[in-house]
């Protein structure tokens with residue numbers, strides 16, 4: 001029994017596995033505590049600082065997110081700051097080892113000094129810098145990291161290019177962003193000088209750990225594993241990448257433990273007699289596993305996320321006398337692996353109306369074509385030192401899983417995320433589409449820049465590529481699009497920009513990623529959106545990267561009514577689409593000072609070039625927005641913006657889901673965007689404090705594995721109904737759909753009909769159409785009647801949806817629902833560090849209530865979760881559960897519950 005053995009192996013401390021030899025584990029001394037920060041003229045100094053750290057949070061905590069501090073605190077990023085720390089090294093260590101100082105992340109332009117000697121300069125926050133300090137270490141040491149104003153450095157570099165007559169547009173963001181210029185000059189998170197959804201917080205700091213690594217010969221830095229499958233076995237192709245200080249080639253032996261799969265370690269002895277070349281310090285081998293001994297890893301919604309621990313132990317030595325020679329160094333690394341296959345299928349499709357047939361663009365996981373439902377992810381915080389906060393990451397990614405998502409795109413304007421992030425996506429089953437950190441601008445291609453980029457790409461790809469959740473890299477976000485559409489005025493020098501684009505992305509970024517290519521991996525995409533492999537024809541600058549026939553598209557509605565399904569395109573895969581909304585008033589209050597004006601701060605943080613217009617344009621045609629002078633205006637704007645976003649996202653997402661089996665073969669929809677970096681008007685569905693907007697609540701239904709989809713078709717004047725089913729197997733028991741007709745002023749349906757449906761696994765049903773003329777006649781007009789559709793399995797409701805034939809603000813008969821509610825305490829459970837509070841709300845109405853919105857307002861309730869929100873209520877009484885964590889048991893009063901309906905605004 002493998003399991004029994006496994007236990008034994010796990011309880012053995014690793015060191016004891018090597019007791020027989022006199023080897024020593026590589027010593028890793030963490031230097032993360034007790035730093036001091038001072039500014040250039042020494043007028044400011046703070047001590048006792050723990051890494052990860054950044055100057056903004058050292059001085060102000062999270063205050064930069066409050067009020068107008070994105071501007072008021074800008075001075076911080078115009079000064080230079082030095083991090084200093086003293087540390088001791090024991091005499092014994094000094095004598096025995098090679099020691100490197102390794103900086104896992106410095107943000108960004110810095111000079112590093114040890115005992116007043118310059119170790120080196122950094123200018124890429126995504127790169128790990130390591131210095132051999134064996135000859136510089138004393139027993140007492142002073143380490144200094146002087147970080148230069150990123151705003152100043154970016155400007156200086158742009159100026160240097162400018163003198164030679166070269167610019168890299170867009171030089172500055174739009175004035176509305178209140179941002180800084182030339183962020184493209186720095187290998188720094190591109191969103192840190194401001195973006196449409198976020199503030200400028202030009203950060204500076206040491207955002208990852210600093211270690212002193214002492215060892216004799218070599219250390220395991222990264223391990224890459226690719227899994228593939230044949231008819232009889234799974235195979236893992238493994239690369240173990242080594243870092244070393246050895247001045248000569250060295251020898252080694254690798255032990256590989258696959259817990260739960262192999263009873264004994266595999267010992268790779270190839271390098272016991274033959275040295276490992278310093279030019280290519282990598283140990284490559286393969287291991288097969290019988291098919292039936294492996295439980296495969298599946299994305300969320302398709303099966304379990306089985307993960308196996310692989311452990312690697314390297315024993316390395318310098319002389320060729322073999323492992324018994326003196327002082328070999330032992331280094332080890334553990335990773336978790338999932339066995340799955342992944343393909344990006346780009347197959348020629350038969351002719352459609354347009355010339356040229358087009359290719360599919362769909363992902364096949366473990367042999368199954370899977371519709372990618374998901375979201376775009378921006379960094380969890382604007383300050384790099386806060387991006388790895390485990391509570392925040394867990395909340396965001398678990399929320400994605402709970403909304404039935406199976407894919408998350410890590411956007412190129414952000415960062416390569418932490419190991420912890422990808423561990424979470426592995427265990428939650430969220431496939432990752434990883435952009436490299438280039439977005440929406442042009443970049444220099446001088447040799448220093450390219451060298452830095454190559455190191456960045458290689459280090460990060462090697463660090464994260466083994467994760468089973470990571471299925472595709474894209475070299476940049478929207479830069480092919482920008483060239484093709486002349487978004488930055490590059491047309492005047494089109495040839496130069498095209499050459500530079502290809503140099504950077506094809507020759508360098510993708511060039512480096514190719515070193516990790518494998519037949520079982522998806523080849524890297526050059527951009528998003530792109531035309532996929534069709535791009536080859538144009539050497540990856542296609543005339544139309546937004547083509548509906550090839551690759552992916554980004555699609556944003558600006559001037560049309562997003563509630564109208566008939567405006568949407570028919571792409572193969574939509575990797576960005578979305579709508580802005582406003583966070584709840586309580587969120588705004590938390591980030592404002594007393595006396596500040598809500599409307600003004602909203603306007604300040606609204607970076608959209610059209611300001612609030614897109615939000616208002618999405619509301620006005622659909623909902624009864626009061627006039628601006630009405631005292632309820634602000635409140636209504638916030639509430640309605642969330643309804644409007646939720647409805648538009650529902651309609652657009654359902655449209656894409658409905659197309660999977662049509663000639664369009666749409667197989668993916670990733671909306672923009674899951675999360676926020678501050679409280680602001682944005683496309684997010686979860687606000688900065690972790691509270692769900694209505695669109696998030698709705699997404700739990702419109703992304704459900706079985707979803708009833710009802711969409712009106714203006715051309716045929718019909719209402720199409722279909723059922724999307726993502727399950728790979730469906731039961732044989734029949735399902736049925738009930739269609740009820742309601743007048744806006746009565747809880748009693750005026751008519752109903754019911755019919756059977758048989759779901760198709762991993763497909764959408766043939767659509768069924770209802771002619772409007774058959775439904776809306778005589779007393780049931782399009783003005784006074786709406787439809788309610790429910791999919792049942794036996795007596796169980798599986799999915800439901802509504803159809804409003806007219807805009808709600810023109811509907812006849814919406815009346816006072818006479819809404820009342822009871823609040824019932826369920827429990828308060830003592831958790832780890834907090835208490836889990838739960839309540840039920842029983843909500844009662846006498847007339848149909850539209851978009852019932854429940855908010856909990858209590859000083860001690862930070863974020864909370866309702867079982868549903870923003871719903872239509874056509875039943876006299878329904879129950880909603882409420883859960884939240886707090887530092888104590890909270891007794892809520894009815895006055896802490898605020899319930900709104902659209903009806904309130906129509907009376």
Ligand SMILES: *[C@@H]1O[C@H](CO)[C@@H](O)[C@H](O)[C@H]1NC(C)=O
Nearest residue numbers: 033034035036048085086087
């Ligand atoms: C922190 O650093 C200061 C100054 O270098 C030193 O005096 C102090 O002992 C250090 N504290 C700890 C806990 O290492």
Ligand SMILES: *[C@@H]1O[C@H](CO)[C@@H](O)[C@H](O)[C@H]1NC(C)=O
Nearest residue numbers: 039040041042043075078079
């Ligand atoms: C020192 O730097 C601070 C912060 O940048 C600045 O406010 C102050 O005026 C400077 N003091 C001198 C004497 O230059």
Ligand SMILES: *[C@@H]1O[C@H](CO)[C@@H](O)[C@H](O)[C@H]1NC(C)=O
Nearest residue numbers: 040041078079080148149152
């Ligand atoms: C920061 O350092 C740069 C480079 O040495 C220098 O030009 C600049 O004046 C310094 N800034 C301040 C505020 O001292």
Ligand SMILES: *[C@@H]1O[C@H](CO)[C@@H](O)[C@H](O)[C@H]1NC(C)=O
Nearest residue numbers: 100130131132219243244245
């Ligand atoms: C130690 O630093 C040197 C450069 O100074 C580098 O070549 C080497 O790879 C580093 N070793 C490790 C283990 O990172």
Ligand SMILES: *[C@@H]1O[C@H](CO)[C@@H](O)[C@H](O)[C@H]1NC(C)=O
Nearest residue numbers: 157160161162163164166446
């Ligand atoms: C500007 O041109 C000079 C002369 O060709 C060159 O040495 C320098 O590196 C260029 N500067 C930049 C930033 O490209």
Ligand SMILES: *[C@@H]1O[C@H](CO)[C@@H](O)[C@H](O)[C@H]1NC(C)=O
Nearest residue numbers: 565566658711712713720767
């Ligand atoms: C409705 O169904 C027809 C026929 O299948 C189809 O052509 C049309 O695109 C559908 N429209 C919508 C909005 O689903």
Ligand SMILES: *[C@@H]1O[C@H](CO)[C@@H](O)[C@H](O)[C@H]1NC(C)=O
Nearest residue numbers: 750751752753774775777780
């Ligand atoms: C009720 O629905 C049925 C089936 O759709 C339809 O035939 C009938 O005309 C409807 N009756 C009324 C009064 O609308």
Ligand SMILES: *[C@@H]1O[C@H](CO)[C@@H](O)[C@H](O)[C@H]1NC(C)=O
Nearest residue numbers: 773774775776777778779780
């Ligand atoms: C509804 O209207 C149609 C035509 O307008 C008419 O033929 C039918 O008798 C009417 N039905 C009722 C129940 O009034």
